[in-house]
Amino acid sequence: MFAKIKVRVMSEEIEKIKCLIIGSGPAGFTAAIYASRANMAPVLYQGMQPGGQLTTTTEVDNFPGYPDGVNGPEMMMQLEAQAKRFDADIRSGYITKVDFTGPVHKVWVDGDKEIHANTIVISTGASAKYLGLESEQHYLKIGGGVSACAVCDGFFYKGQETVIVGAGDSACEEAHYLSNICTKVTMLVRRDEFRASKIMAERVKNTENITILFNTETEEVLGDDNGVTGARTKNNQTGEVMDIPCTGFFVAIGHNPNTEIFKPYIEMDETGYIINTPGSSKTNVAGVFVSGDAADKDYRQAVTAAGTGCMAALDAERYLAALGH
């Protein structure tokens, strides 16, 4: 008798849905807009950082449809409102565990609530790595000259001097991008060599207005009430300390895809980016789709994330239709 009651209570607690979207950046909200309009009654969990990486950006100038630019957090609120207009169920909460072994995908929210979903759209994004200096975090928070995306924010430093930290392909690509906009770019490389591919490293070495400082680390991001004014650096071989004037301080030391909980089930590359079937949002698990930066280490743009969010919802809709739902 007791066992029966327990089973009844347990089954009441499990919510069964057609489509669960994990993550609330441009990929997640776009998937929610498409899935709602396709009558899939999607539930979207916002995760740790509602709105995703764009909520740490000030002005977004490169998302089509905003001729005057748009504030990052404001754009995310608009995407959320658009998804809600079609009755997408947007919830606070963090997915702490998944089980993708069966035909129905099991997910636990905040270590407690259990959901069974026919389809899952993973749009958990990636997080830029920062140095972790107090001064860096201060200017990042106030939107005063620290950025982890040159393509997003470089334009604001047009005709000015910038510093960029990192020595991988991203740092080289971003330094080159900045060199076309800024008068001078100083690249801080912590070792005596690049990690980037030879061709990318050669390109920055051969760019006139890029200065490369090897064996150089950042001690502090300098600034005043208006924002960044420079970077205090230290040569880790000679101990020499130098202040480099700049108005933009860019950090390009890599990203971490937020994919840890999917590892036991979903195929990923060695750095944790989810591997999708080329040309679609399909993962190795039927009914589980991926969109946005969780599967993209090359483009990482709001507009590309939104595009793949649309693909994931369409792929999920077709999958459900094939199952007769």
Ligand code: NDP
């Ligand atoms: P990577 O991990 O390749 O490089 C990170 C860089 O940041 C390294 O040079 C590392 O230094 C440096 N770094 C890390 N922590 C610190 C720190 N605390 N202080 C100073 N420097 C630090 O990341 P990327 O984002 O550059 O690239 C990720 C992947 O994406 C790579 O596989 C890359 O090839 C790929 N990619 C390809 C592109 C292309 O082909 N067009 C463009 C962009 C990325 P150290 O070398 O000393 O460890």
